[in-house]
Amino acid sequence: MNGPEEAAGNCALDVRLTLPITVAGSGIHLPETVVTNRQLTETLDTTDEWIVRRTGIRERRRLAPDQAVSDMCVAAGRPALLDAGLTAADLDAVIVASYTGDQPLPSTALIVKEQLGAERALPLDVTQAACANGLQAILLAAHLLEVSARAVLVIAADCASRVTDPLERTTGVFFGDAAGAVVLTRGAAAGAGLLSWDFGSKLSYDVEIPAGGSRLPTSVNTVADRTHYLRMDGRAVWETATRALPHSIRTAVDRAGLTVADIDHFFLHQANLNILQAAMAELGVPMERAPVTLDRLGNTGSAGVFTALHQARTEHRVGAGDTYLLSAIGAGFQWGTLCFRHS
Template sequence: MTDIGILGTGAYVPDRVVSNDEVSAAAGVDDTWIIRKTDIRQRRWAAPDQATSDLATAAGRAALASAGITADQLSAIVVATSTPDRPQPPTAAYVQHNLGAAGAAAFDINAVCSGEVFALSAAESVLARRGGYALVIGADLYSRILNPLDRRTVVLFGDGAGAMVLGADGRGARIRHLQLHTYGELADLIQVPAGGSRLPCDPAAIEAGLHYFTMDGRAVRRFVEDRVPQLTKQFLHEAGVVPDDISHFIPHQANGVMLGTVFADLALPHATMHLTLTRYGNTGAASVPITLDEAARTGAFHQGDLILLAGFGGGMAAGFALVEW
């Protein structure tokens, strides 16, 4: 991974701000309960005429501008999403067309909330063969699949997209190490039951609410709090660094209260944990690149800083990346 760098970042969130008060009434909770349980104050939801590809395209354009390259220089576009425009074709095909990146191989990856880190690994493999530049986008539009009555999910999620441009031209923030994990025995902890080949999204499934996103919140929290600190420490050891070396921690923006527990267990004494969830909620695969872009644009990083990216969620899966700014 030593030749691959992040040359630019970008992000997009929809204009509509959705307050805790707006989502709480139907779910039977209130603003105080949501903040106490999640630390989320608001989120952004897409307009009726927006799809995941629209969010991804906007973030991709911002990242290309940041990197100083044009879409026709791209070798690959990888979109990490679990809320595609359609089951097929891939959302990345629409993004490729929107951007005018005719020469780029375009495909999707679904590793749910770990998707951006998994997509970084896939893009690196493409660049090793094709050279050039890759656009890696995490984009999710969860507001369309949330049950408004389910307090475990509707209060958590927002819509958005974040993007990175990768290249091997000696510029940018170097990706020093990547590590991916999947625990398929826990796959049913987070799911949308209907809409695939196992259970088509027919009228009976819709009547039963099986087209909605579901999550076993307690089991997911146990997975994150028990496994993520252990996996992170293993990752840092394999990357040849110690916790004292880390300057910035950018986790998947799942739940602010849970992340506080995880960050304490990681014992990264010199690291700042960056959070955007208070304003954007959990944006799925978009949360890591949105947060990275915001930190970069506000001047949080300095040359030589080591940044730890951590994605975790449905699959169940976890992905880690070590970036040297």
């Protein structure tokens, strides 16, 4: 099958560039408010049966009106640090991956760093790959660890409820709010760490927030036209995701000197159950090797992969020597896969 990189810029990287880093801890934060499909039918022209059949989602979380993304980040970051046996003072960098940051300025990562008390940490924001932000942030953290850092906190958090039109069915049923965090540290057992990666992109406006930037600044008209809300062409997302994810996974696995059959765990973008099933079927891998959290959390953007990884870690399903990968696609389109061996 021809991959989308034929019309895009993929990162062609050496198979043997293994980075000895460890996922030392993880944590998540889920807002308290649960919104079921049945509740959505009260305001949207849809049904519970339609939502489940088209998405696999049964409920999702909503962030409280008096909270922001940084609050979710801090709430996910603290248990991740505890799990890693570190404190905020040990961190060399705090990377926040989110397209729904607190505000355009100042940096959401800086806000999180200050609230955690990570005085030495470099704050970095990864913002415009949407659901792929978290994977780009992990790759950035891995390279920081390779050069100078010893501990980096990566937090993926999205609050799509603040940027989806409450009157629009296509986006209104998909998204949930959540944050996931991992602590990455330098060093790993022999042969373990980040084995390989693959990233690609192809410019598309099929998923976009048109207004609020320099091209279409905020005005009375943009607010009236509702162009500050997320717009999404579901068919384009399906076609791109079901091509790009399997191809990216195969590429990353091949660069690691492995086969798809060698991978023990597949932590995939929690966007839509049908997309997950199609991707796994294309790979010839049974679904039980790909944990699902979207049924009760919805599409939580870049946090989705982190929620699946955290669930597997807390259930002690990832053992020493296990291989696993993280794979996601976001607006742009941008996609990527990271292949690890657990230390």
